[in-house]
Amino acid sequence: MARYVICLAFILLLAAVPWPSAAAQHALGAGSSLTVEDHGRPFLTSSDGSFSCGFQEAGENAFSFSVWYAGAAEKTAVWTANPGVPVSGQSSRISFRGDGNLALDDANGTTVWESKTSGSGGGALTISLLDTGNLVISDPSTGGRAVWQSFDWPTDTLVPSQPLTKETRLVAGYFSLYYDNDNVLRLLYDGPEVSSNYWPNPDYSLFENNRIGYNTSRIGVLDDTGVFRSSDNLVVEASDLGPGIKRRLTIDHDGNLRIYSLSTSTGAWTVSWAALQQPCSAQGLCGENAICEYQPSLRCSCLPGHEMVNPRDWSQGCKPMLSSSTTSCGIHATPPEKFKFVELQDTDFYGFDLAVNFSVSFEDCKKLCLEMCSCAAFSYRLAGTGVCYPKGTLFNGYRSPNYAGSTHLKVPYSFDTSAAATSVSARGTAGLACNPNDDPVALTGSQDNRWPYLFAFAGVLGVLDLLFIATGWWFLSGKQSTPSSLEAGYTMLRGQFRRFTYRDLKAATGNFKEELGRGGSGVVYRGVVDQGRVVAVKKLAGVEQGDEEFWAEMTVIGRINHMNLVRTWGFCSEGRHKMLVYEYVENESLDRHLFATDRRPLPWDDRYRIALGTARGLAYLHHECLEWVVHCDVKPENILLTREFVAKIADFGLAKLSKRDDRSGVEFSRMRGTLGYMAPEWALNLPINAKVDVYSYGIVLLEIVTGRRISQQTTADGVLLEAGQVAQAARRVVARGDVGSLVDSRIQGQFNARQAQEMLRISLLCIEEKKKRPTMDEIAKALTELDDEDEHPAYRS
Template sequence: MRSHNHKPPHYSLLFFHLLSSLFLHSVTSKIHNVLKRGSSLSVEDGSDIITSPDGSFACGFRNEGGNAYWLAIWFTSSADRTVVWTANRDRPVNGKGSKLSLRKNGVMSLTDVDGKEVWYANITANNAQRAEVLDTGNLVLKDPQGEIIWQSFDYPTDTLLPSQTFTKSNKLIATRRKGSYYTGYYSFYFDNDNVMRLLYDGPEISSIYWPNLAFTLFQNGRTSYNSSRIASFDDIGRFLSSDLLQFNASDMGIGIKRRLTMDYDGNLRLHSLNSSSGSWSVSWAALSQNCNVHGLCGRNGICTYSPEPKCACPPGYEPSDPSDWNQGCKPTFKRTCPDSEQMKFVEIPNTDYFGFDLTQRNGPISVNACRDLCLQDCRCEAFSYRQIGTILCFTKSALFNGLQTQQFPGSIFLKLPSSVEASPTTVLHGSDALCETIAPTVSIGSPTMYNTMTKKVRWVLLYSFAFTVGAIESLIIASGLWFLCRKRSVPAKVEDGYRVILSHFRRFNYAELKKATDNFKEELGRGGSGIVYKGVLRDGRAVAVKRLGDMYQGEQEFWAEVSTIGKINHMNLVRMWGFCSEGRQRLLVYEYMENLSLDKLLFTSNFLGWKERFNVALRTARGLAYLHHECLEWVIHCDVKPENILLDSAFEPKITDFGLAKLSKRGGRGSNISRIRGTKGYMAPEWALNLTITAKVDVYSYGVVILELVRGVRLATWVVEDAEEQEVELTRFVSILKTKIQHREESWMEDIVDPRLKGQFNRFQAAALVEIGLACMEEDRSKRPTMDTVVQVLLESEAE
């Protein structure tokens, strides 16, 4: 008897499955894991591709409209199948008859419809057995033994992938525009001085725009003292280059697909893929404000924010090509030289054009005088007038790289024929006018209007300056509060550790310290803050007791501040064991340093060797970096000099006197230090200019110490000439040093480094120290590096 569950075969269903499997086999058979010798990919079948083993990448033909096709590698899981490499970016092939072949002679080539070779893999060997796409996105040719003899990773286009090495022979070159594969004008590359840069190389000009040209390499956190010229980033999103360029993805971690791309708009960005949506997000960018990209708006164009970057034409100009903002703007008038008619000037506030300066004037120059410089030169198309610390006047022979931003404290004044109407700004990219109001047109013979304009500029500059100072002070206060909050959030176990450390910190009575120092008998040194004596405590510890002057505050305030300093602990800071505050007596008790202060071993016959000097530079930088960036209380030393750098028995440096500025009378937490504190020759210019005191005063002083370590003599010396004190040796040394470096004298290093070393020093380290010293001593404190950056550079040099 038949079972009720048994059914006769459904022959039509079986036949359907058979046909389906045959059909699917005919399609999937064109998806290759390997392109074997003698095989090819056809442009006419979009399914004819090579895929990586994990399916993340595919290689085949891509079409972005029309009949043009490119051989490309792309992400298969991104929504737009993002291309990361193209073989023939400037020579697309026809949509019919074109193919990629791995010939029987071992050559992989791309041919057009007429059989003409458009591209081939450049290898000297002819034993290529197969082509594969690896899980990394690398298209490779392998020989019979499986060894890679050619790879696409050696020839990047606009994208770098994780584990792909970037060298001096590589460039990332952006596409011409979004959705295009053609070579554009922006590139990321290693320059001849071993530094990674971004370059605009357009039809009319070439201009480097990153790293920031206003700063030195060192201030940008880079170094040219390397010869390897190599960079890469890993699977978790960390990028590292031999010039010290280093950054991390904001979503750093495993399991995320990433690409570093030189984008069509001139910005270098790290993109991360959202695996669920297939969309990309930016996890790092070289430029936070894209209007800083050069060439973005072409000749005469101005890049502005509304709030996204857009291009606009200034008054008197119109778009050269409304469909292409890179073509810039053209004048609506005929420019002649000499000028054929009376000229006028139109002010565009908060705007500048980079480069092409005919003349530059610094100092007390009026806007009228700057205008006259432009009027007297028919080549002048505009002049820039601004005040950044001092008044600056630039006349311009051409208008490129225009930028309008509220943060720019100046204006550009366009030179136009009087007959030209100053119409509102014309928008190139976007529909809204970007400059809604234009300053009044000012004719040559209108002094009243110029006086009004000059007053306006002065008030704008005054408000800008006040805003900047307020912002800096707010930042300082916020930093202090952040560190205090950080202190309060310390875990309980860490707090227990602090209590253990502080158990050695105590309050001494005056009689106890008087006995320990044998009535202050043995003097170790003296300075502006007080005199230091050697002592021995009852438990046998050798100590240094500093007897402070009279400028320090009352007992309760002194106790509150000194207890905070007592918590600061770092291997390159002298340990404070305690204090004394009785009546007018204020004393601090420190650990004793066997080899005393740096000046006693650097400026005497018992000089330090090079290894010890470099170690002093590095460890001192670490101590200052800790004070500025890491310790529980934000501390500025204010008196960094060799006398305040002590050496223990192993010649390890430790900074002393830190926090004494904190003990001095202040107007309140976060306010300016109320009195000048420091030592002539080591003091930053802002002390004399009565500017807000920041950690950059320590950076300046450290720079002087660094140069003294290199030279081996006291550079911070002063003499009296014509009844005025003048800093002679340091100024002379820095001038000579810059001249030798500028003229690239071969023996400059031997002439500069302490002759007592008799040539026994590390040239790479010496060059790094000189570069650091000069950078730290920049008059403009915004150009000085932070101590964190100094430590990073020295650590790189230490390995040499």
């Protein structure tokens, strides 16, 4: 008995001890604190569970005090008290002190950050984390008036309902988003020595950028539907527009401004809008005397004759290794210094022009730079007549195949032009995974006539080297090679995507002998390349782009890789010959299995996997690609099947690549798609976005369930029904709970009732008006939730 009394007393004693509450708190009084050792426990959580705040890892044994979305897989901060000044992982503490001051103390007791609210009500103050993500210190004695709030002190992120004002800015490193004196919202690079605005496009006027300067409010807000509105007339929309999605607007350390959306299925953030489609448009990424490239990951490289200032920080740029300088130059220098030029192909340096000269020949431009001691290089473009840009500072360098010009670097005459440029991979941005092309900078320069034998000897060595490489490739390929095929061979070695010649594809297809199919976009032929790889070669019809534009778009498409998308191996662009080389998918297209009466009907499990795979492929195109791709022609003919009936979407590269920063949609020169699968906005001439694919997918999904062409449904009198009429009839049937009457009768009732119900529900939502349609990401998630069921009961009426 005594033992039980002792145990009971011990239990009562434990109950009396003020142990930390297991339940998360969203409001605290003065005297509350949290040590960094308890970083696994939040300091506060909003009442709806959306946000938490507490200690977040900021490096090895380093922490910051931050607010983050509680549902995210990683604690991505939306606000930080001490950005750039982390505290130690031992003995640091966040305290809501008795005087009403919220303070962050380091291990040595030093206060690294504080709210400075002491004396604003004293011990009566409370601190709470609101459902909006706003951390607020308020005074209950004045009706809960806020004396301090994190919304007034943003760091690099805005959350929905948090305003950006003329008094605040978002900052990430040297980059910031702010309202300038003209009341315009801009992105600014403000480095140690150079400062420049780069968004909106500084080459255009306010009206050309669709902005206005005559506003006094200077305020921007991201709302809960994914629309960011600014008082300067800027309106942008997330690609997954609609309520119920957690989002944030963040300026990243690569200088780009993005809207991120949180996937409830994976807890990961995906980009749903970006201000800059070309990452190198952000200025200062690679620093002075460096070149930015995106191929497809972000890469910085030093100019010839230069080396990195700091191998850990590209923003510090590169410094010259040359013994001579352009400062002692010109024809009047004593002794006169001799210079020549190294060509940097497809390269420009934005800004810092010493002059702009029109109708100038290349030689005159070169002479002009030689005579200017302050000229470090010149850019030359053939825009009708030659345009010459002498450069004083080589900043904001970028290389792009779309740039119709080149920059010529001024170097001492003794500089070795055969040396390759130093090139190092820099930090990357989220996007498509692909192996970068680490090609050196192409160099050209003047010959030194004083050394003819030396250059002749070097030329002989170069020819021998080329012959050796060509011979090696000849043995590897098993046939003789032309220089173009040699180049293509090296491209294949560097990556799977390549450029084919018309002769290559003519030979691979046996002069386009075996036709696999045809449609409005062209004819597909079977071919064999690279010693046995079977491919599908599509001769495109109606392609109007020039070679460079077509090449640029196909290079983007070639980086897209997903198990539910047909892989693009390469392309051909020679004048009027525009062709794509696809992965060969052996089991034909969905329509031949779904609608054919002379073959076994598709089992339910295959139908469901095809529906899910198609949804995942479209979700990847819409939400996960760095370049947002709208398919515009989703139909059973463009859904190919492998032997295992894995769905692979074809022809996604034929529609115009959409821009994430388009406010309301994309303008196409003509209607795209196939009648019966086209969304109503095509006919109404409304802006086009990813919701046209959602509509088409809804039609396909309904056809997968019913096994019948929706566009061929008729009344009892033989009158063709429109998709909307078919959908209305299906809604009435679903409302009665009679799902089985809509499922393809050829499978004789062998289907999963829950899956069929969900597929019909989704298909009918997809055919709704544009704003009511779900996103492909939401559709893929909904179908995935019913994918791994252990039992697949047949429908019973």
